[in-house]
Amino acid sequence: MDKRRSKGDRTAYFSGVIDGRLLPDGDYTMVLEAVDERGRRERVEHAIALIDGDKEYMRxxxxxxxxxxxxxxxxxxxxxxxxxxxxxxxxxxxxxxxxxxxxxxxxxxxxxxxxxxxxxxxxxxxxxxxxxxxxxxxxxxxxxxxxxxxxxxxxxxxxxxxxxKDGGVPRVEIVNGAAVFSPSVVPLGGTLTFTCTVKNIGVVPVRTKGPEPHTTYSTSENYNTLEEYEEPGIFRVGLDYEGNSFGRIYPFRWQLGTDKELTQIETDIGSETYLMPGQTVSVVGRLRIDDPPVKTAPYYWIGLIHEQVWIVQDRVEPTSISIGF
Structure with missing residues (x-):
């Protein structure tokens, strides 16, 4: 150990380990050398024995x-x-x-x-x-x-x-946390429509999947019956409502933009659909009210879902819609 030392007593501790390895059992000579500022050298030696050391090295x-x-x-x-x-x-x-x-x-x-x-x-x-x-x-x-x-x-x-590669935190938003529902009165068998704007405000593309905007669901359907199953990591806009008895939140979900607006990227599981950084799209969803709701004027709302991760925006624009039945 080549270090400058001041005058006085010193104690050095030796564990038997050199460069991360315990020396084998045996007899060794400990050598201490000191050189002063004038170059004068002093050396002492002392015998030391290592016994019963751990013979198995770390691997x-x-x-x-x-x-x-x-x-x-x-x-x-x-x-x-x-x-x-x-x-x-x-x-x-x-x-x-x-x-x-x-x-x-x-x-x-x-x-x-x-x-x-x-x-x-x-x-x-x-x-x-x-x-x-x-x-x-x-x-x-x-x-x-x-x-x-x-x-x-x-x-x-x-x-x-x-x-x-391609690392980063995905950041998407429903612009202004707003949506428009129409009409305000829907007869049984009629169709409720919402429109919102979604923007990728992050630095990485975000994955999404169908069905495309403008797709119409029936109240007796959900994304599974349309064979658009939930997948970890994808983003979709969902529609939910007061009295939902499906056993899952946001049973009606739509892709972030149309196929023509979005970008196909080759991945380890094949070609996938992405909303690119800075891109803004409109999402229109439609629900045909075929089943009587639990009340005549239930609330409907939308949300932005990062599937199997978290609800990015929940209960956006809750709106009471009168259902005629």
């Missing part, structure tokens, strides 16, 4: 990173990475992180299933922070680092590569 085996390229933007496609590895023995410290070219660390949360440091397989679920609404690291290639240390001080380190 991290079978590092896996899947997928090794991911897009943390909450569209439900390659939004997460699993980082897995095996520990050969108990570790007192385990650290998993991403390292960029400037040396900045981005920590990866602990294994949620197995206790930290126990021998065996470990898997970390990495989302780049988007589940908490945080902006992920910039698009780039990163080094995934796993470090472990045992009780003696033996250390191990393995590295892999992970590419982040």
């Amino acid at each position: 991290i085996d079978n590092l896996s990173i899947w997928p090794n390229e991911f897009t943390p933007n909450r569209d439900g496609i390659t939004d997460r990475v699993t980082i897995g590895y095996n520990l050969n023995k108990t570790a007192t410290r385990v650290e998993v992180y991403l390292l960029d070219g400037e040396g900045t660390k981005y920590p990866v949360a602990e294994d949620k299933i197995r206790e930290m440091g126990v021998p065996g397989r470990h898997e970390h679920d990495y989302d780049a922070g988007i589940d908490l609404g945080a902006t992920p690291p910039m698009d780039d290639e990163y080094t995934v680092v796993v470090e472990a240390e045992d009780a003696v001080g033996n250390k191990a380190r393995v590295e892999g590569t992970l590419v982040i």
Whole structure:
């Protein structure tokens, strides 16, 4: 240890570990050298023996990173990475992180299933922070680092590569939190129509799916009966109403814009439909009132749904509509 020291007594502690490895049992010579400002050197030696040392070094085996390229933007496609590895023995410290070219660390949360440091397989679920609404690291290639240390001080380190692309937090809004319903009086068997404007105010495209605006639902239908099933990560505008007995909220849902307005992007699951950053579209939804409601003037409202994530805007423009029956 080459450091400047002032005059006086000193105590040095030696654990037997050199460069992250415990020395094998045996006889060694400890050497202490000191050089003053004039270049005069003094050296002392002392015998030291290491016995009954831990003969098993710390190892991290079978590092896996899947997928090794991911897009943390909450569209439900390659939004997460699993980082897995095996520990050969108990570790007192385990650290998993991403390292960029400037040396900045981005920590990866602990294994949620197995206790930290126990021998065996470990898997970390990495989302780049988007589940908490945080902006992920910039698009780039990163080094995934796993470090472990045992009780003696033996250390191990393995590295892999992970590419982040198209990352960002999706941000969409129903403009002004407003919608227009018409007509205000609908006879049984008549059609209620709403119109709203939706804008992508974020920096990443947002995924959406049908049915297209202007599609008409019957009150006896929902998005499942139209075979437009819910999917994690997609955005749609939904219609709900007072007295809904479907067992699910917003049973009537529409795509954010028409197919002609939207952009097709190739993904790991095929071609998907996206509303691009800065793009504004009009969404018109229609509901034919075939079934008598629970009251003559129930409230209807719309919402912006990020499916299986959260309701971005809920109960937008609740409006009482008189139903004639």
